[in-house]
Amino acid sequence: MKNKIVELARLKESSKLGGGEEKINALHAKGKLTARERIEILVDEGSFQEIDVFVKQRSKDFGLDKVEILGDGVVSGFGKIHGREIALYSQDFTVLGGSLSETNSEKICKIMNIAMKLGIPVIGLNDSGGARIQEGVRSLGGYADLFLLNTLASGVIPQISVILGPCAGGAVYSPAITDFIFMVKNSSYMFVTGPNVVKTVTHEDVSFEDLGGAETHASKSGVAHFIFENEIETLTQVRRLLEYLPQNFMDRPNELEFDHRSLKPQNILESIIPENPNKPYDMRVIISSLVDEDSFFEVHKNYAENIIVGFSRIGGMAVGIIANQPSCLAGVLDINASVKGARFVRFCDAFNIPLLVLEDVPGFLPGTDQEWNGIIRHGAKLLFAFAEATVPKITVITRKAYGGAYDVMNSKHIRGDFNFAWPSAEIAVMGPKGAVEIIFKKEIAASEDPEAELTKKLNDYIEKFANPYIAAERGFIDDVIAPSETRIRVIQSFSLLKSKVDKNPKKKHSNIPL
Numbered sequence: 240m241k242n243k244i245v246e247l248a249r250l251k252e253s254s255k256l257g258g259g260e261e262k263i264n265a266l267h268a269k270g271k272l273t274a275r276e277r278i279e280i281l282v283d284e285g286s287f288q289e290i291d292v293f294v295k296q297r298s299k300d301f302g303l304d305k306v307e308i309l310g311d312g313v314v315s316g317f318g319k320i321h322g323r324e325i326a327l328y329s330q331d332f333t334v335l336g337g338s339l340s341e342t343n344s345e346k347i348c349k350i351m352n353i354a355m356k357l358g359i360p361v362i363g364l365n366d367s368g369g370a371r372i373q374e375g376v377r378s379l380g381g382y383a384d385l386f387l388l389n390t391l392a393s394g395v396i397p398q399i400s401v402i403l404g405p406c407a408g409g410a411v412y413s414p415a416i417t418d419f420i421f422m423v424k425n426s427s428y429m430f431v432t433g434p435n436v437v438k439t440v441t442h443e444d445v446s447f448e449d450l451g452g453a454e455t456h457a458s459k460s461g462v463a464h465f466i467f468e469n470e471i472e473t474l475t476q477v478r479r480l481l482e483y484l485p486q487n488f489m490d491r492p493n494e495l496e497f498d499h500r501s502l503k504p505q506n507i508l509e510s511i512i513p514e515n516p517n518k519p520y521d522m523r524v525i526i527s528s529l530v531d532e533d534s535f536f537e538v539h540k541n542y543a544e545n546i547i548v549g550f551s552r553i554g555g556m557a558v559g560i561i562a563n564q565p566s567c568l569a570g571v572l573d574i575n576a577s578v579k580g581a582r583f584v585r586f587c588d589a590f591n592i593p594l595l596v597l598e599d600v601p602g603f604l605p606g607t608d609q610e611w612n613g614i615i616r617h618g619a620k621l622l623f624a625f626a627e628a629t630v631p632k633i634t635v636i637t638r639k640a641y642g643g644a645y646d647v648m649n650s651k652h653i654r655g656d657f658n659f660a661w662p663s664a665e666i667a668v669m670g671p672k673g674a675v676e677i678i679f680k681k682e683i684a685a686s687e688d689p690e691a692e693l694t695k696k697l698n699d700y701i702e703k704f705a706n707p708y709i710a711a712e713r714g715f716i717d718d719v720i721a722p723s724e725t726r727i728r729v730i731q732s733f734s735l736l737k738s739k740v741d742k743n744p745k746k747k748h749s750n751i752p753l
């Protein structure tokens with residue numbers, strides 16, 4: 240027996256070498272960590288339990304008959320983050336570039352199937368050149384098996400993808416189906432095909448970084464939700480994201496203890512809104528005053544900056560925040576902002592995370608660029624996502640709520656539970672100038688002094704509509720509140736809404752306008 244135990248230890252030790260020391264050194268020289276080192280940083284100390292160490296690839300073509308590496312280039316198993324179970328896999332770039340083989344896929348699918356049965360999140364650490372080319376259709380099939388499981392697990396358990404190297408082909412489509420993508424600046428890349436293929440097909444000369452680097456995906460394509468400076472910071476921030484999420488769709492996010500006696504009016508909020516309604520201000524200042532200290536964890540920070548989305552805690556409760564940002568494009572809703580907001584709302588709704596909407600929006604962005612690219616279809620996504628969401632939903636209108644954007648941003652009409660407005664709120668079909676120029680066009684033109692007539696009509700309009708009281712008269716706004724009491728009212732309302740039950744009609748699934 241003793242010899243057998245020694246042999247077992249030897250085998251397990253050899254599995255840790257992956258593609259060998261030379262390749263590990265090359266990885267380290269690039270500032271990258273190995274698949275196992277990454278896991279150590281990700282999970283609570285000593286909590287990782289590996290399975291399928293003895294799995295080997297079965298292919299014989301193109302020299303693969305000589306490749307016999309225990310684990311076949313992916314480390315898989317279970318661990319804990321903040322004491323809660325998670326499933327994970329970590330691709331080993333030292334073994335054939337982390338490429339996905341048939342057996343490799345079987346290992347990942349196995350932990351995903353278990354994760355779904357247990358109702359625990361799955362985290363994929365991706366560092367892969369895509370489908371293992373030497374295996375042909377078998378590795379393609381392996382990816383398709385994984386795509387199917389990613390899709391079936393969507394909305395059942397949170398799925399998080401961390402991109403830690405050059406990922407191509409299937410190695411980008413699996414992450415694309417998951418809920419969140421993390422990337423590392425200057426060392427992780429995502430593309431369907433790399434720069435060489437791009438050059439051949441489109442004759443474009445483009446670098447790895449410009450084509451599919453972290454900055455590109457965080458700001459241009461919106462593929463990456465989070466980017467950080469290095470692997471350690473990235474993996475640490477994955478742990479932070481998990482703090483806000485429940486384990487599965489039947490679970491609720493953790494609630495931290497909160498002393499309600501500590502609540503005080505936030506007087507700073509009384510002086511945020513400028514006197515001039517056309518002057519911008521930074522919605523992040525409002526967010527940080529409303530939420531529990533340092534609890535805002537922003538998603539998609541550098542993409543569609545005219546809308547802000549992210550997780551936070553308020554009164555100890557985890558919430559998702561969706562806020563227009565007046566300091567970027569006046570907070571207007573365009574295609575990218577609508578898609579960013581809609582995706583976030585749907586994630587929160589799928590995983591029982593209540594929604595807090597902070598609204599200051601002049602409307603949808605007009606123009607041919609937006610119309611031709613489908614602002615109607617994309618704006619409808621945000622409307623659809625809010626309307627369909629059944630989690631507790633609170634809206635605070637800080638200033639403008641004009642036009643369709645008033646309806647879209649979680650209005651009472653689409654099941655907002657508590658809709659508040661500050662006294663600075665302006666709620667109407669459109670802004671004063673545009674409105675007056677349309678409805679009083681003839682009177683202004685016929686007037687002896689068109690300028691004076693325009694000013695008079697403008698003042699009438701502002702007096703009538705640029706306030707929250709008409710909406711409040713109808714009950715479309717539940718209360719007009721002082722900015723300083725917002726934190727208190729929002730916490731009270733979310734506490735009240737804990738027992739909320741709401742359902743959508745029975746159906747196979749909805750048909751969000753994609």
Ligand code: HXC
Binds near residue numbers: 335406
């Ligand atoms: C088998 C692969 C591989 C792959 C890389 N390797 N990708 N082996 N199948 N897909 C091997 C290399 O041969 C090399 O082996 C080692 O991994 C490291 O690769 P290098 O090229 O030396 O590294 P680097 O210069 O860092 O470039 C990494 C890379 C590049 C950008 C990922 O290797 C690459 O472009 N690979 C192909 C990417 C690709 O087009 N994949 C698409 C597959 S199709 P040695 O032995 O020399 O160390 C796909 C479709 C799925 O995935 C379905 C989608 C819907």
